[in-house]
Structures are given as structure tokens and as C-alpha cells.
Amino acid sequence: MSKQEVKLVNVPSPNFIPERDLGKPLVLETNHLGIDFGGLRAVDEFNIALGATEIAGLIGPNGAGKTTIFNMLTKVYQPTRGTIMLNGRDTHNMTPAQISQAGIARTFQNIRLFDKLTVEENVKIGLHNHINYGLPSGMFRLPKYWREEKRSHEAALKLLDIFGMADLAGKEAGSLPYGAQRRLEIVRALATQPQLLLLDEPAAGMNPSETEELMNNIRKIRDDFQIAIMLIEHDMKLVMGICESIAVLNFGRIIAKGTPSEIQNNPQVIEAYLGTNKERG
Amino acid sequence: MKNLSINTKKAFLNYGIVIVFYIIFQSLSAGGALSNSLKGQLIPIVVYMIMAVSLNLVVGISGELSLGHAGLMSVGAFSGVVAASCLSDVVPSPGLRLFLSILIGAIFAGIIGFLIGIPVLRLNGDYLAIVTLAFGEIIKNLLNCIYIGVDEKGLHFSGKDEASLGLAPGGYSIVKGPMGATGINKLSTFTAAIILLIVVLVIVQNLVNSRTGRAIMAIRDNRIAAESCGLSVTKYKLTAFVISAAMAGAAGVVYGLNFSTIVPKKFDFNTSILILVFVVLGGIGNLTGSLIAAGLLTVLPELLRQFRDYRMLVYAIVLIVVMIATNNEKLKVAVAVAIDKIKGKKTGKEGEANE
Secondary structure: OOOOOOOEEEOOOOOEEEHHHOOOOOOEEEEEEEEEEOOEEEEEEEEEEEOOOOEEEEEOOOOOOHHHHHHHHOOOOOOOEEEEEEOOEEOOOOOHHHHHHHOEEEOOOOOOOOOOOEHHHHHHHHOHHHOOOOHHHHHHOOHHHHHHHHHHHHHHHHHHHHHOOHHHOOOEHHHOOHHHHHHHHHHHHHHOOOOEEEEEOOOOOOOHHHHHHHHHHHHHHHHHHOOEEEEEOOOHHHHHHHOOEEEEEEOOEEEEEEOHHHHHOOHHHHHHHHOOHHHHO | OHHHHHHHHHHHHHHHHHHHHHHHHHHHHHOOOOOHHHHHHHHHHHHHHHHHHHHHHHHHHOOOOOOOHHHHHHHHHHHHHHHHHHHOOOOOOHHHHHHHHHHHHHHHHHHHHHHHHHHHOOOOHHHHHHHHHHHHHHHHHHHHOOEEEEEOOEEEEEOOOOHHHOOOOOOEEEEEHHHOEOOOOOOOOHHHHHHHHHHHHHHHHHHHOOHHHHHHHHHHHOHHHHHHOOOOHHHHHHHHHHHHHHHHHHHHHHHHOOOOOEOHHHHOHHHHHHHHHHHHHHOOOOHHHHHHHHHHHHHHHHHHHHHHHHHHHHHHHHHHHHHHHHOOHHHHHHHHHHHHHHHHHHHHHHHHHHO
């Protein structure tokens, strides 16, 4: 892959972001973030900064705490320690719904779609907070209902078109093939109009050509929507191919951060996660 | 858009069923072809249909098992009866009086639904069912010891007895604790009940295809994903519960104003379960099924009169048989095949005709 590595620059903390995002506010900054489950210190001292249009990767062996970090960022779990700043705003005490409104959207490792609803309805639920009519208009189908439903119908189709899924709009979400369900989750997350998109293993279960397509789409989403993306992924081709910065997690702690080439050559990372070429065969 | 048209078709099927039901029974009773007992059942049948649609909003669409629906119905019934009594001098038109009473009953039941919903909807599944059951019983017992009277000074309330109401001469008591409300002016008509049923159907069916309805169903299907889309779980669960409560209240008013006497005991746990049976038997989330189940099961005990003492036993057996039959995969397949065949024949004939 002919890809120019982005230069990472330090921000006024031990973190760094891509040079092009330097003038813009940080979309996410965590300080000393950590969570305990009973006596187990699941995540500790998680410090990261994300630039406004950065694509970041979070990798590490199974059970390292990657998904737990996503769950803390979206407040599915309340962190035990540390702070999460979203666009300079402290997210302390926010609920998952408020986090979504504040600008973080996510997908899930085990797909969580609204199975019995249609593809279009799934996207419209993502659009929920951007559809402007109240309960009475909905109950009695006042003109505002028709106007807003038409607008959201068009918006939903446009979003589905990113992945060429507009023709599936009327299908039941649960009946879609696995890959399409993963893509629908991303569309639904984008519909909430986030500033930061968290993707939890977006390429899981995809074949190489689908993964290739996904990589192009993730880049396209970043370019078109000008948002930051953080992803958890085990497919190293995808991670090394699209991520501008990578954080490696092991036993709940960051063991390395840097550009893809720095990570690939970091002996600690090779030891804990990547393995040597010999081991990989 | 194709999906929308399917939903709209389903909605119009339900309106069609109600209108056909109305025309048939209205003309039968006008022609004197209905027995007195069946005639007396017409309004309760429609009321139970409304109750089933309303409970389906909570059980089917919001996905929460509520066992206290009769309690909310009784709140509507008693506040509606009191309202109708008070309005009897102010509003001469019985139709308008009924309409206002329904509105007041719905508002009261909605408020009680809201107050119950705040603590109850923090729970899930079985716990929610048990606590709603408890609230239903609490409402029944509270109504059992409330005395309400009216004189020229206005309404009087008491929790003790009739005498402590301190009514001025000329005043009368409307609700007398365990004896319930007596001397009710029967305002309810079959037509009014049907209109209310259609309004309830319009509201529920429109709701399902609206922004709020989608949010309610999303929370039912996957709470965590719904929250990640920025939906407030409590807000939408409460919305569904309050709308359902208000509808149950409205149904209660029509029910209460159909009899000369109603007692709180009528709205006990058994009635809640009966409504739940309509919903479950008709198919959870299936409004057409709810309507049919509510209609058939309300008249069934009447039809089984010939079995005398074994009436309720046969009723139970019928319920079990229907449950088994509707959940039988082989039977479902057989019905689907039969429908396909009939359709196939039709289209085949049309095809031949075209040639």
C-alpha cells in the first residue's frame, strides 16, 4: 500500500495528534482514566488525545480492556478514576444518551441492531435527535410529521448510500447478512451526527475484499464528515493501513503509542501482541 | 416506502374490522335480532377492545409486562363518573358530557400512570410485572375507602364514611367506598365506544410509525444500542406507559357510564389478567389479534351458558386449546400454505382471464 505516514506532533500533555489537527480543539482527551471491577483493575492510566480528524487504532490481546475503554467513553460503564474531555467539555456524570448527543457515536463488537425494525427505521433512530416534531404531531399526523418524515427518509437513504445499501431500506434489519449488519451499524452511528466515531471490530467476520472496501469507506467517512474515528481491530492490515496513530493495550495499560511504523517495530508490542514473523509463520 | 404501505395496510385492516363490526351489530340491534344479554355486552366488548389495544402499547410495543391495567381503568371509571355527575347541570348535552367525562377520566388516569411509572419503570421484566400488580391492588383498595359527594359548594371528599362528607341539604354522594358509585346516569352508547376505539387505534398506529414510536420500539429491542443513539430510556418508557394509562382511563369512563352501579372490586387483579390474556392470545404487538381476542373472549362466557356449572372450566379449556393452536408451527405452516393456494388459484384464474 502506497501510503504516506502522517506526522504526529505533541500536544501540551504526554499525548500527540496529527499535525493538520493542531489548530483545532481536541475532540477527545482522557487523563488517568481507569475502572475497577471489584478488586480487578480492568483499565488504568489510560491517557489519549484525539485530533479533530484523526483515525486512531486501539489494539491489544483479548481481554486487554479495549472494549471496556469504549464502554467508559460512552458511559455504559462509569469510570472509577480519571476524566474524559469531549471537545473540551468534561463528560463527568453524563448518561449514555447525553454522550451521544454530545458527539460520540459507536458500533458494538457483538452487533446491536434493532432486529425487528427495518433498515430505514434503524437509521431513523440514529437520526432521532435531528428530527423535529413532537408527540402530538406524530400521534395525529399533522403537517409537520409529513414534512419531517420525508426529510428524514431522504437523509436516511443518503446515509445508506455511503455503503450502497439504499435498496435494502425496507428490509428487516435482523434478516440482513452479517457484513451488511455491520455496515448498517456504522450508518446508524453516523446518523447521530457525531464528532467522534468509535468502531468496535468493524472488520470482524469480513473477507479480505470486504475489509479492503471497509478501509476505503472508513477513510471516505473521515474525509466527507470531517470527524475523528477510533477503532478496535484485530486485522493488522486494516489497522496499519488506515490508522494514523495507534495505542497498544495490555492488561489494561497502554504499553505503546505512536505511528503504525513505530508500533510495528516496538519490541514490547511484538512481545505482547504482534508476535514475530517466525511465530506467525 | 414499501414497508410503510404494509404498515398502512395493517392499520386500515383494523379500522375496517371495527367499522364492519359496528355496522353489523348496530343493524342487528336496531332490527331486534340481538338477545338482551348480548346487547348489554356490546359496550363492554368495545371497552375491552380499547383496553387490549392500550395494554398492547405497553406489553407489545414498549415490551414491559404490566399487570395493573385494571387499576388505571378504575381511576378513569370513577373520575369519569364523578365528572359526569358534576357536569349534569352545567352541560345539558349528554354527548358533550360523555366526551368531557372521557377527557377528564383519561387525564386522571394519565396522571396516576405518570406517578406510578416513575418508580415502576426503573425496574425490568418480572419485577416490573409484580410492582404494577401491587399498584393495581393499591388503587383498588384506596377506591374502596373513598367517599365523594357533591352539593352546591362543590365536591367533598372523605376517607371515613358518608356522614363525614358533611353535605349540605340537596347534596348527594356519588362514590360510597366499597359500595362504589351508584345511581349513575348511563351516558355511554355503542357508537361513542366505537368512536373512542377508532381514536385509540389511530393514536397507537400513528405512534408506531412516528419518531416517538420508533424510539419506544428501539428501547424494547436493544436498550444499550438505543441509548447509544441518544434516546432517553426513562422518557420513552414513561411516554408509552402514560399514553396507555390515559387510554385505559378513557375506556374506564365508557365502562363506568354504561352501568347504573360500579364497584371498585370489579377492577381487580382478575380483570388485569383478563386484558393481558386478550393481548397474549391475540399475539403480543398484534393489534388486529387483540381486537379479535377481546371481542371473542368477552362473549365466550355468554355463549358457554349451556354448560352451566362447567362454564368457566370450558372457558379455560378453550383458552388452552387456542394457545396451543396459535403456537403450533405445523398448523401455522398449513394455514400459510392454504392461504397461498387460495391466492394462487385467484391469480391463476386472473391470468387465464387475461389470456
